[in-house]
Amino acid sequence: MTPDVEQKVKELIEKAKRDGIKNVNPSTAVRNGSSLHMIIKTKQQAEAFMRSLRAAQNS
Amino acid sequence: MAIVVKLDFTNPYNIDSITDDLRVSTFRTELQNGSFMPLKVEISSEPHELVPTVFNLAFGPVNDKGEIDDKAEIRHKDYSKVFSSILLAGLTYLSHNDHHFLGIDGSNNARAYLYYRFLQKNFDYLNKFFDVYGLKYYVRISRFGKHQYDNPFDFNDILPGTERIGKDTRIMSNLMYNYFIFNLKHS
Numbered sequence: 001m002t003p004d005v006e007q008k009v010k011e012l013i014e015k016a017k018r019d020g021i022k023n024v025n026p027s028t029a030v031r032n033g034s035s036l037h038m039i040i041k042t043k044q045q046a047e048a049f050m051r052s053l054r055a056a057q058n059s
Numbered sequence: 060m061a062i063v064v065k066l067d068f069t070n071p072y073n074i075d076s077i078t079d080d081l082r083v084s085t086f087r088t089e090l091q092n093g094s095f096m097p098l099k100v101e102i103s104s105e106p107h108e109l110v111p112t113v114f115n116l117a118f119g120p121v122n123d124k125g126e127i128d129d130k131a132e133i134r135h136k137d138y139s140k141v142f143s144s145i146l147l148a149g150l151t152y153l154s155h156n157d158h159h160f161l162g163i164d165g166s167n168n169a170r171a172y173l174y175y176r177f178l179q180k181n182f183d184y185l186n187k188f189f190d191v192y193g194l195k196y197y198v199r200i201s202r203f204g205k206h207q208y209d210n211p212f213d214f215n216d217i218l219p220g221t222e223r224i225g226k227d228t229r230i231m232s233n234l235m236y237n238y239f240i241f242n243l244k245h246s
Contacts, residue, residue, distance in 0.1 A: 001150075001154075001187075001188060002187065004069045005068040005069060005147075005150070005188070007069075008068055008069055008071065008147060009147070009150060009151045009154050012074060012077060012081070012084075012147070012148070012151045013081065013151060013154070013155070015074060015077055016077045016078065016079050016080075016081055017079065019076075
């Protein structure tokens, strides 16, 4: 790390020590993914998704 | 309008608040209309469900529940300063958690491509601090509309492991990584 960036990192750490707040409500845990992607780990999940799509199409 | 980002960790926005575990910080970005908007940077307290040792880094404005809206479209006045602030927060966290990796989700294909361009344009600078990897852990849905009832999944475009992104790495925009992973460079 370059000295000037190291200084910026130190400043942030000092700020966190000095006036950092205790955190964090687990309900604010970061969400992954979005509606534009689907996390599908297996072909079985993909097939289940396809079945639900086709059921929706036929209903 | 093309967005140009030149990262400089010595020129971030002032950090308004940061937690003592260095996971959550806030700063205000100046918008193109001259107003300011608070942004939150949050590193997950739990490792990624699919990629252990990786902790997700999300950023964006918060909604009324305090959750980050990572799909918000914001017109920043200074994109370089915004992304420098976000990555400086990540660098600070990694300086105290040097065995962790940070992951940034592309959120959608267009945004993932934008992040990839930022990485490439700033490769030499970032390479002083981080090793950067790409990952495709989603099955991409390649068709929408009336054809989506045919098999829309592109099972050929999954990358089961991480791939180091180098200066000369080239990847087509429609086959873009959807997750970018950083760790502290150990020289």
